[in-house]
Amino acid sequence: ETGVTQSPTHLIKTRGQQVTLRCSSQSGHNTVSWYQQALGQGPQFIFQYYREEENGRGNFPPRFSGLQFPNYSSELNVNALELDDSALYLCASSLTLAIDTQYFGPGTRLTVL
Amino acid sequence: KNEVEQSPQNLTAQEGEFITINCSYSVGISALHWLQQHPGGGIVSLFMLSSGKKKHGRLIATINIQEKHSSLHITASHPRDSAVYICAVTPTTGTASKLTFGTGTRLQVTL
Numbered sequence: 234e235t236g237v238t239q240s241p242t243h244l245i246k247t248r249g250q251q252v253t254l255r256c257s258s259q260s261g262h263n264t265v266s267w268y269q270q271a272l273g274q275g276p277q278f279i280f281q282y283y284r285e286e287e288n289g290r291g292n293f294p295p296r297f298s299g300l301q302f303p304n305y306s307s308e309l310n311v312n313a314l315e316l317d318d319s320a321l322y323l324c325a326s327s328l329t330l331a332i333d334t335q336y337f338g339p340g341t342r343l344t345v346l
Numbered sequence: 347k348n349e350v351e352q353s354p355q356n357l358t359a360q361e362g363e364f365i366t367i368n369c370s371y372s373v374g375i376s377a378l379h380w381l382q383q384h385p386g387g388g389i390v391s392l393f394m395l396s397s398g399k400k401k402h403g404r405l406i407a408t409i410n411i412q413e414k415h416s417s418l419h420i421t422a423s424h425p426r427d428s429a430v431y432i433c434a435v436t437p438t439t440g441t442a443s444k445l446t447f448g449t450g451t452r453l454q455v456t457l
């Protein structure tokens with residue numbers, strides 16, 4: 234068991250709404266990355282946080298935002314939901330910013346109607 | 347063209363067979379990862395390697411940096427190995443722990 238948890242497991246929203254997804258990293262892991270995985274595709278990097286600061290961002294619009302808290306938890310917020318935002322959202326934590334094994338959570342499946 | 351390509355996309359094998367999944371990448375990398383994803387979504391890291399070969403139980407991962415190619419081998423396959431196997435790389439440019447993923451190889455091992 235990796236120790237990374239995510240909530241909720243499943244979520245259904247309608248277009249235009251806002252959503253907050255949560256991740257609890259392994260204790261001591263200062264780095265968390267968020268990924269979006271569309272059906273049948275590999276995950277795509279959204280952004281990464283290190284010690285509560287954004288440390289890199291993929292090709293996602295500003296309506297995707299995040300927060301990381303001192304207690305190793307983090308959030309992914311998505312505003313103005315679009316149908317294409319329907320996907321599995323994965324968070325992964327690692328000990329440091331260095332190249333390291335990432336520990337993935339079970340994911341949150343978001344459906345936008 | 348994706349930066350990380352995997353083959354085959356789908357693979358069916360009988361229990362006991364030797365399985366090979368291939369990964370090719372087109373960017374400079376600091377490390378290559380093999381991951382396993384079961385139905386429902388959870389991803390488990392199997393290997394992280396930057397050269398040579400690693401072995402864990404029935405799983406073997408190799409990488410050839412010059413050819414930009416890696417293989418994941420499963421010896422004596424078992425139905426519980428059925429999953430999606432994903433190759434991912436850490437590019438040398440950009441965020442150190444950002445991963446770029448292939449689309450995965452769906453493996454089904456039958457009795």
